[in-house]
Amino acid sequence: MEENMDDSQSQKGCKECCERCVGSLPWASLIATVLLYMGVALFCGCGHEALSGTVTILQNYFEVIRAPGETLDVFTIIDILKYIIYGLAAGFFLFGVLLLVEGFFTTGAIRDLYGEFKISACGRCLTAFLMFLAYLFFLVWLGVTAFTSLPVFMYFNVWSMCQNTSLVEGANLCLDLRQFGAVTISEERKVCTGSEKFFKMCESNELDLTFHLFVCTLAGAGAAVIAMVHFLMALAANWGYLKDASRMQKYEDIKSKEEQELHDIHSTRSKERLNAYT
Secondary structure, three states: OHHHHHHHHHHHHHHHHHHHHHHOOOHHHHHHHHHHHHHHHHHHHHHHHHHHHHHHHHHHOOOOOOOOOOOOOHHHHHHHHHHHHHHHHHHHHHHHHHHHHHHHHHHHHHHOOOOOOOOOHHHHHHHHHHHHHHHHHHHHHHHHHHHHHHHHHHHHHHHHHHHOOOOOOOOOOEEEHHHHOOOOOOOOOEEEOOOHHHHHHHHOHHHHHHHHHHHHHHHHHHHHHHHHHHHHHHHHHHHHHHHHHHHHHHHHHHHHHHHHHHHHHHHHHHHHHHHHHO
Protein backbone atom coordinates (compact mmCIF):
# COMPACT_ATOMS: atom_id res chain seq x y z
CA MET A 1 0.00 0.00 0.00
CA GLU A 2 2.79 2.40 0.97
CA GLU A 3 4.75 1.47 -2.18
CA ASN A 4 1.74 2.33 -4.38
CA MET A 5 1.37 5.67 -2.62
CA ASP A 6 5.07 6.40 -3.13
CA ASP A 7 4.82 5.49 -6.83
CA SER A 8 1.79 7.74 -7.32
CA GLN A 9 3.51 10.61 -5.53
CA SER A 10 6.66 10.18 -7.65
CA GLN A 11 4.60 10.10 -10.85
CA LYS A 12 2.73 13.20 -9.73
CA GLY A 13 6.02 14.92 -8.97
CA CYS A 14 7.44 14.02 -12.40
CA LYS A 15 4.26 15.27 -14.07
CA GLU A 16 4.39 18.57 -12.23
CA CYS A 17 8.08 18.94 -13.08
CA CYS A 18 7.40 18.31 -16.78
CA GLU A 19 4.51 20.77 -16.78
CA ARG A 20 6.69 23.37 -15.10
CA CYS A 21 9.50 22.87 -17.62
CA VAL A 22 7.16 22.95 -20.63
CA GLY A 23 5.34 25.99 -19.29
CA SER A 24 8.58 27.92 -18.74
CA LEU A 25 9.72 27.56 -22.36
CA PRO A 26 9.39 30.67 -24.56
CA TRP A 27 7.52 28.91 -27.35
CA ALA A 28 7.13 31.99 -29.55
CA SER A 29 10.87 32.76 -29.49
CA LEU A 30 11.69 29.06 -29.90
CA ILE A 31 9.52 28.68 -33.01
CA ALA A 32 10.88 31.91 -34.47
CA THR A 33 14.47 30.76 -33.83
CA VAL A 34 13.90 27.41 -35.56
CA LEU A 35 12.26 29.17 -38.50
CA LEU A 36 15.12 31.68 -38.69
CA TYR A 37 17.76 28.93 -38.66
CA MET A 38 15.91 26.98 -41.33
CA GLY A 39 15.55 30.04 -43.55
CA VAL A 40 19.15 31.18 -43.12
CA ALA A 41 20.50 27.65 -43.68
CA LEU A 42 18.39 27.27 -46.82
CA PHE A 43 19.39 30.70 -48.10
CA CYS A 44 23.11 30.33 -47.40
CA GLY A 45 23.50 26.70 -48.54
CA CYS A 46 21.43 26.91 -51.71
CA GLY A 47 22.69 30.41 -52.51
CA HIS A 48 26.32 29.32 -52.28
CA GLU A 49 25.78 26.32 -54.56
CA ALA A 50 23.69 28.39 -56.98
CA LEU A 51 26.49 30.94 -57.31
CA SER A 52 28.97 28.12 -57.94
CA GLY A 53 26.65 26.75 -60.65
CA THR A 54 26.46 30.21 -62.21
CA VAL A 55 30.26 30.31 -62.45
CA THR A 56 30.24 26.92 -64.20
CA ILE A 57 27.60 28.05 -66.72
CA LEU A 58 29.46 31.29 -67.49
CA GLN A 59 32.75 29.48 -68.04
CA ASN A 60 31.49 26.46 -69.98
CA TYR A 61 28.77 27.90 -72.23
CA PHE A 62 29.40 31.64 -72.44
CA GLU A 63 33.21 31.31 -72.36
CA VAL A 64 33.64 34.11 -69.85
CA ILE A 65 37.21 34.29 -68.53
CA ARG A 66 38.21 35.61 -65.13
CA ALA A 67 39.94 38.97 -65.46
CA PRO A 68 43.60 39.05 -64.34
CA GLY A 69 44.65 41.02 -61.30
CA GLU A 70 42.17 42.83 -59.06
CA THR A 71 39.76 43.83 -61.81
CA LEU A 72 36.14 43.89 -60.68
CA ASP A 73 34.37 41.39 -62.94
CA VAL A 74 31.41 39.08 -62.54
CA PHE A 75 33.51 36.36 -60.87
CA THR A 76 34.84 38.81 -58.28
CA ILE A 77 31.28 39.93 -57.52
CA ILE A 78 30.23 36.30 -57.08
CA ASP A 79 33.12 35.74 -54.66
CA ILE A 80 32.04 38.82 -52.68
CA LEU A 81 28.49 37.48 -52.53
CA LYS A 82 29.81 34.18 -51.19
CA TYR A 83 31.68 35.97 -48.40
CA ILE A 84 28.50 37.90 -47.59
CA ILE A 85 26.69 34.57 -47.30
CA TYR A 86 29.34 33.32 -44.85
CA GLY A 87 28.88 36.46 -42.76
CA LEU A 88 25.08 36.13 -42.79
CA ALA A 89 25.27 32.53 -41.60
CA ALA A 90 27.56 33.36 -38.66
CA GLY A 91 25.85 36.63 -37.71
CA PHE A 92 22.30 35.34 -37.68
CA PHE A 93 23.31 32.22 -35.77
CA LEU A 94 24.51 34.47 -32.93
CA PHE A 95 21.49 36.75 -33.29
CA GLY A 96 19.12 33.80 -33.01
CA VAL A 97 20.89 32.57 -29.87
CA LEU A 98 20.69 36.07 -28.36
CA LEU A 99 16.96 36.36 -29.05
CA LEU A 100 16.30 32.87 -27.67
CA VAL A 101 18.22 33.63 -24.45
CA GLU A 102 16.28 36.88 -24.08
CA GLY A 103 13.04 34.93 -24.48
CA PHE A 104 14.08 32.49 -21.72
CA PHE A 105 15.02 35.23 -19.29
CA THR A 106 11.92 37.29 -20.02
CA THR A 107 9.66 34.28 -19.56
CA GLY A 108 11.38 33.41 -16.29
CA ALA A 109 11.17 36.99 -15.02
CA ILE A 110 7.46 37.22 -15.80
CA ARG A 111 6.50 33.83 -14.41
CA ASP A 112 8.66 34.13 -11.26
CA LEU A 113 7.80 37.75 -10.52
CA TYR A 114 7.63 37.07 -6.81
CA GLY A 115 10.66 34.77 -6.81
CA GLU A 116 14.36 35.25 -7.35
CA PHE A 117 14.02 36.95 -10.75
CA LYS A 118 13.78 40.74 -10.73
CA ILE A 119 12.79 42.90 -13.66
CA SER A 120 15.31 45.68 -14.10
CA ALA A 121 15.53 48.72 -16.35
CA CYS A 122 18.51 47.08 -18.06
CA GLY A 123 16.35 44.11 -19.08
CA ARG A 124 13.69 46.37 -20.54
CA CYS A 125 16.31 48.38 -22.43
CA LEU A 126 17.77 45.15 -23.81
CA THR A 127 14.35 44.07 -25.05
CA ALA A 128 13.79 47.46 -26.71
CA PHE A 129 17.23 47.28 -28.36
CA LEU A 130 16.52 43.77 -29.68
CA MET A 131 13.20 45.04 -31.05
CA PHE A 132 15.10 47.72 -32.97
CA LEU A 133 17.58 45.15 -34.31
CA ALA A 134 14.80 42.75 -35.31
CA TYR A 135 13.00 45.53 -37.20
CA LEU A 136 16.26 46.56 -38.91
CA PHE A 137 17.04 42.97 -39.94
CA PHE A 138 13.46 42.58 -41.13
CA LEU A 139 14.05 45.42 -43.58
CA VAL A 140 17.41 43.89 -44.57
CA TRP A 141 15.82 40.53 -45.33
CA LEU A 142 13.10 42.24 -47.35
CA GLY A 143 15.84 43.77 -49.50
CA VAL A 144 17.65 40.43 -49.74
CA THR A 145 14.42 38.74 -50.85
CA ALA A 146 13.86 41.36 -53.55
CA PHE A 147 17.48 41.01 -54.72
CA THR A 148 17.24 37.20 -54.79
CA SER A 149 14.17 37.35 -57.01
CA LEU A 150 16.27 38.86 -59.83
CA PRO A 151 18.36 35.75 -60.63
CA VAL A 152 15.24 33.61 -60.21
CA PHE A 153 13.52 35.70 -62.88
CA MET A 154 16.52 35.55 -65.23
CA TYR A 155 17.01 31.82 -64.85
CA PHE A 156 13.29 31.25 -65.27
CA ASN A 157 13.43 32.97 -68.66
CA VAL A 158 16.38 30.84 -69.77
CA TRP A 159 14.79 27.69 -68.37
CA SER A 160 11.53 28.48 -70.19
CA MET A 161 13.41 28.92 -73.45
CA CYS A 162 15.04 25.55 -72.97
CA GLN A 163 11.71 23.90 -72.14
CA ASN A 164 10.16 25.33 -75.31
CA THR A 165 12.99 24.78 -77.79
CA SER A 166 10.55 23.68 -80.49
CA LEU A 167 8.67 27.01 -80.25
CA VAL A 168 11.76 29.22 -80.31
CA GLU A 169 13.66 27.17 -82.87
CA GLY A 170 13.01 29.54 -85.77
CA ALA A 171 12.97 32.75 -83.74
CA ASN A 172 16.78 33.01 -83.44
CA LEU A 173 16.72 34.44 -79.90
CA CYS A 174 20.01 35.15 -78.13
CA LEU A 175 21.10 35.37 -74.49
CA ASP A 176 23.54 38.28 -74.34
CA LEU A 177 25.39 38.77 -71.05
CA ARG A 178 25.82 42.46 -71.82
CA GLN A 179 22.09 42.91 -71.18
CA PHE A 180 22.56 41.66 -67.60
CA GLY A 181 25.73 43.65 -66.92
CA ALA A 182 27.80 40.50 -66.49
CA VAL A 183 30.41 41.64 -69.04
CA THR A 184 31.48 44.97 -70.49
CA ILE A 185 29.89 46.46 -73.58
CA SER A 186 32.97 45.74 -75.70
CA GLU A 187 32.79 42.00 -74.98
CA GLU A 188 30.34 39.89 -76.92
CA ARG A 189 29.31 36.86 -74.88
CA LYS A 190 26.03 35.46 -76.14
CA VAL A 191 24.38 32.12 -76.86
CA CYS A 192 21.66 31.89 -79.51
CA THR A 193 18.84 29.36 -79.65
CA GLY A 194 20.02 27.63 -82.80
CA SER A 195 23.61 27.11 -81.65
CA GLU A 196 25.17 23.94 -80.33
CA LYS A 197 26.10 25.61 -77.04
CA PHE A 198 22.48 26.48 -76.38
CA PHE A 199 21.36 22.85 -76.77
CA LYS A 200 24.24 21.62 -74.61
CA MET A 201 23.38 24.14 -71.91
CA CYS A 202 19.71 23.11 -71.96
CA GLU A 203 20.60 19.41 -71.81
CA SER A 204 23.08 19.85 -68.97
CA ASN A 205 22.23 19.51 -65.30
CA GLU A 206 23.85 22.82 -64.34
CA LEU A 207 21.06 25.02 -65.65
CA ASP A 208 18.16 23.08 -64.14
CA LEU A 209 19.96 22.58 -60.81
CA THR A 210 21.07 26.21 -60.54
CA PHE A 211 17.58 27.49 -61.31
CA HIS A 212 15.96 25.34 -58.62
CA LEU A 213 18.72 26.24 -56.15
CA PHE A 214 17.94 29.93 -56.65
CA VAL A 215 14.26 29.16 -56.06
CA CYS A 216 15.18 27.47 -52.77
CA THR A 217 17.36 30.48 -51.92
CA LEU A 218 14.38 32.77 -52.44
CA ALA A 219 12.25 30.51 -50.25
CA GLY A 220 14.90 30.65 -47.50
CA ALA A 221 14.94 34.46 -47.63
CA GLY A 222 11.14 34.50 -47.36
CA ALA A 223 11.31 32.18 -44.33
CA ALA A 224 13.83 34.53 -42.69
CA VAL A 225 11.44 37.46 -43.27
CA ILE A 226 8.61 35.54 -41.60
CA ALA A 227 10.93 34.65 -38.71
CA MET A 228 11.82 38.33 -38.23
CA VAL A 229 8.12 39.24 -38.13
CA HIS A 230 7.57 36.47 -35.57
CA PHE A 231 10.46 37.78 -33.47
CA LEU A 232 9.04 41.30 -33.62
CA MET A 233 5.67 40.08 -32.33
CA ALA A 234 7.32 38.07 -29.54
CA LEU A 235 9.58 40.96 -28.49
CA ALA A 236 6.68 43.44 -28.54
CA ALA A 237 4.63 41.10 -26.35
CA ASN A 238 7.59 40.62 -23.98
CA TRP A 239 8.04 44.38 -23.77
CA GLY A 240 4.39 44.85 -22.80
CA TYR A 241 4.57 42.04 -20.23
CA LEU A 242 7.78 43.45 -18.75
CA LYS A 243 6.29 46.92 -18.49
CA ASP A 244 3.20 45.64 -16.67
CA ALA A 245 5.24 43.30 -14.50
CA SER A 246 7.61 46.13 -13.57
CA ARG A 247 4.67 48.22 -12.38
CA MET A 248 3.36 45.27 -10.41
CA GLN A 249 6.79 44.75 -8.90
CA LYS A 250 6.98 48.39 -7.78
CA TYR A 251 3.50 48.09 -6.27
CA GLU A 252 4.47 44.95 -4.37
CA ASP A 253 7.67 46.60 -3.09
CA ILE A 254 5.75 49.64 -1.84
CA LYS A 255 3.11 47.39 -0.29
CA SER A 256 5.70 45.27 1.51
CA LYS A 257 7.44 48.40 2.83
CA GLU A 258 4.16 49.79 4.17
CA GLU A 259 3.34 46.47 5.82
CA GLN A 260 6.80 46.37 7.38
CA GLU A 261 6.37 49.92 8.68
CA LEU A 262 2.97 49.06 10.18
CA HIS A 263 4.46 45.98 11.77
CA ASP A 264 7.29 48.03 13.27
CA ILE A 265 4.81 50.59 14.60
CA HIS A 266 2.65 47.88 16.23
CA SER A 267 5.68 46.18 17.75
CA THR A 268 6.96 49.51 19.13
CA ARG A 269 3.58 50.33 20.69
CA SER A 270 3.40 46.87 22.19
CA LYS A 271 6.79 47.31 23.78
CA GLU A 272 5.81 50.74 25.15
CA ARG A 273 2.62 49.33 26.67
CA LEU A 274 4.57 46.46 28.19
CA ASN A 275 7.11 48.82 29.70
CA ALA A 276 4.37 51.10 31.05
CA TYR A 277 2.61 48.14 32.63
CA THR A 278 5.77 46.87 34.28
